Amino acid sequence: MPVARPDSGETRVIAHLDLDCFYVQVEQRKRPELRGKPVAVVQFNPWKGGGLIAVSYEARKCGVLRCMRGDDAKKMCPDIELVQVPTAHGHANVNYYRDAGTEVVEVLSRGGICERASIDEVYLDITEAAAARLIKGLPSLGTLSEEARKTHILGLEEDGENAMTAGEWLCQSNVPRCDALLACGALIVAELRAAVLAETQFTCSAGIGHNKMLAKLTSSMHKPAQQTLIPSSYVPTLLATIPLKKIGHLGGKLGKSLTEDLGVKTPGDLIQFSKLKLQELYGVNTGNWLWDVARGKNGDEVKAKVLPKSISCGKTFAGRTALTNMTSVMYWLGEMCDELQEKLDIDLEVHNRKAKLLVFHAAVQLRGGNPQPGKKFPSKSCPIRYGKEKILADARILFERGLRDFCPVNKSLSPVKGSSNSKCEWAVTALSIGAGGISTIPTGVNSITSFFAAPPRSPEANLSASSPVSPTMCRMPSSDDLEGMAGFLSDGVTKDEECGTLISCSSGERPSCRNLFHSDDDANPDFDVKCTPSFGCIGSPVRQKSSLELSRDHEIPRGCIANPCSSLDGALIQCSPVEDHLSVHCRVETDSHTCAVVSIDSHPVDISLGMKYEATLNPCALGIETEEKASGVVHSHLARSSSKPLAENVNPPSSAGGHGSLVAKATSSPKLKDLWQRNVLKRPSGSWEYRQDEIDEEVLAELPAEIQKELLDSMKRNRAVRPVKRSNIGR
DNA sequence: CATTGTGTAAAT
């Protein structure tokens, strides 16, 4: 929603530039024979000749409009040339146009602060350049470029008594400084537009005014390939004249409400309302912003931003093309994940940036109609893990999570697999995945941090990755514990390369381990890093992705979330409570066959005593072929944790919002016990050994004496323990 | 059956 910023008055010179029917121009540059003809660019879609997304001015003369279907355009204008948008991964891909837009941005950014507002629009703050030009003196009629002379000056009397040409207006002396600045701005914009044409062959239209709102409003007033300037004296007239919806952000519901509820037809009509009244009606932010709109004020800054902050792909599946089974959803998700990863690879290579968040969205219809009309399929997000398989796996999980939330009947996974009476039949009409939180990756002194920055865990294995557990909850593994720890929590993330050796662990309020890393890279010599505990014994290989977490933000050591009463040996399973829409992850204990339930869903958690749950057993963790179900009853709460002290959180959670983690104890089903005994307890466990010589003596010698001692001590201690048994869990 | 695919920002 719009938010009012402090207004800068009439001190700035802002330009908005808009490429004329841009996709058409891009196609015409590629195929010059299309120039001067009625042309439209259509998006791949076999239905009725596809949807038009750009229309040349020649075709507009026949009445062809954007958002028509190709077939209709052809009827209206038989000569029209329809050009298809390139496709990749089975759907329209606009990268080609985005890259063409980048060429333009490269030219324009020479002119001032440059904000890329969309694929074909740019804002420029050219205040500095305009002021510099003004110091050199006002322009003279003789030196005005043709393009500058053609500037449309709003409100200028071009005939009659006060007749004046645009050129004359631009060269006036004895005018307020703000007008002179705008005039200089017009010269600069004319030059920039000429440069864009010369260097890219593209024409654009531009608006020049004292703020973004005015520049944007003005740029579309004379198209194509022309520029318009709005002097501040003309602002009230303009605002009283144009339809309200021409103002940015008033083209939708807010504008409609203003018109229908308050009878506001033009931005100027807003001036009758007090600031207080507008605040009452639409909230403080929007109210203030509207008050400014009425006066042609806008403090919005032109941000120096040329690169997108998020990258996404999506596709719709309208009508009978809707996806109704997991196989087709996975097919398309696969395509989209490949594409997303490609885009991320390019962004990493070209701009040295990485994303932080994976966002999933879908539009889904339920068979018998949506029982709660208006309820939409929920968006889901999780930390992003690079690699197309990982993105796909995570996207799948997010989809399944969304389905569980969305489907009224069956809250377990894979609705198509369920028995017929619990089947939830759905149809996916749109899928999209995106990567957000994109930022430049640290370099230089931060390379160590970035090299070892803990990659996010999959949402499945994501034991409280996003829900902080107070450190007091965590128990450092003792050497006895470590035996069982090897497999625990390693599910799904065990294939990473070894990157070091664990040399010490310490416990305490903020437990940490030191890992010793071997590196062949001269830029990253061996060093030790303080990190949260990983699992494994002293001297055991450290696998970066599965076990190394840099200690930051008081993050809990993920390898050893455990309630204090349970042994550490166990396996991850998934739970999906029957009488609640939440999912939980469980860890199974070997001795009492109870379940330590650690909730991870981001909803307010409300697991009550006696609540039944259903568990989908992780086949990988239990060493079984296919997914199995088990069920049980929660019989005690151990703690609810958050950043608050543990003592405050021992009671069962109520309706508390926000996020937290819940540790509960639940009785597991006989089936689960059985599976556990057969497949985990009695499974022949693999083993590995470490030898002292696996630790590089040279490296050891270079370590601080204190660490050397620790390491040697621990090796002594462990000598008796070898070989260390290592469960197969999670491999 | 049918405005697609992207992207931003604020509100909740």
Add this chain to the structure above:
DNA sequence: TATTTACAC
């Protein structure tokens, strides 16, 4: 923080 909503091209 995660998700939803609104808007734009």
